Amino acid sequence: MSEGREIFGSKEIELKSGHKIKVRPMVPEDEKPLFDFFQNLPDELLMFVRHNVRDPEVIREWVEHLNYERVLPLLAIHDEKIIADVTLHRIPHGWKRHIGQVRIVVSPEYQGQGLATAMLNEVVGLSAELGLEKLWAEVPLDSVAAIKAFRNAGFGCKAVIEGLVKDVKGNNVDILIMVCDIQRYYDSKWLSK
Ligand SMILES: CC(C)(COP(=O)(O)OP(=O)(O)OC[C@H]1O[C@@H](n2cnc3c(N)ncnc32)[C@H](O)[C@@H]1OP(=O)(O)O)[C@@H](O)C(=O)NCCC(=O)NCCS
Numbered sequence: 001m002s003e004g005r006e007i008f009g010s011k012e013i014e015l016k017s018g019h020k021i022k023v024r025p026m027v028p029e030d031e032k033p034l035f036d037f038f039q040n041l042p043d044e045l046l047m048f049v050r051h052n053v054r055d056p057e058v059i060r061e062w063v064e065h066l067n068y069e070r071v072l073p074l075l076a077i078h079d080e081k082i083i084a085d086v087t088l089h090r091i092p093h094g095w096k097r098h099i100g101q102v103r104i105v106v107s108p109e110y111q112g113q114g115l116a117t118a119m120l121n122e123v124v125g126l127s128a129e130l131g132l133e134k135l136w137a138e139v140p141l142d143s144v145a146a147i148k149a150f151r152n153a154g155f156g157c158k159a160v161i162e163g164l165v166k167d168v169k170g171n172n173v174d175i176l177i178m179v180c181d182i183q184r185y186y187d188s189k190w191l192s193k
Pocket of ligand 1: 045048103104107110113115137138140143146147
């Protein structure tokens with residue numbers, strides 16, 4: 001894996017466990033480790049992913065058509081393995097051109113150690129540099145960890161849509177829309193110093 005390569009968005013973060021984790025954008029060489037990451041995720045976590053990531057062709061398509069201006073995938077890497085994936089989706093035209101949509105999934109063995117919080121903070125910082133004004137996330141209303149992680153990164157709770165999506169068993173699940181106003185978040189951090 002190209003851990004030595006420093007590219008835009010690369011960073012090292014330290015988990016509560018003391019483990020040092022490399023965070024960087026996805027590169028073509030990530031095809032195999034990314035496939036392994038998704039293979040090892042439990043089915044319940046795959047419902048947050050919009051594609052059939054257990055199909056190697058899907059991952060190949062992603063790495064062969066990387067376009068950071070459309071989708072910026074940030075990966076967390078430990079011991080040569082991908083352990084988390086956060087994606088920033090952008091729409092180049094129209095009324096949502098200033099908004100990024102964020103999705104995240106962390107490998108179960110690394111959850112509860114501050115990884116999502118750190119990666120989401122990283123995405124907010126990168127989004128500011130990219131000129132985005134707002135970030136949007138759709139979070140399951142019953143996921144305390146997801147709501148806390150997004151709140152830690154400056155997202156606020158905006159709306160609940162009851163029973164909008166389906167879980168792996170086919171049950172309808174409520175979705176919470178969370179939004180981060182990037183400028184306001186940085187202003188409030190600056191004021192609280
Ligand atoms: C949501 C998710 C990304 C959180 O990842 P994580 O690395 O465990 O998150 P963090 O360690 O940064 O924890 C965030 C907060 O949630 C808390 N938390 C973590 N796991 C928790 C759990 N199982 N139950 C309750 N709280 C939990 C942490 O203590 C922390 O709280 P704090 O702010 O008071 O310190 C991870 O659980 C996941 O991948 N879930 C499935 C995908 C998903 O729901 N994505 C969100 C929609 S896109």
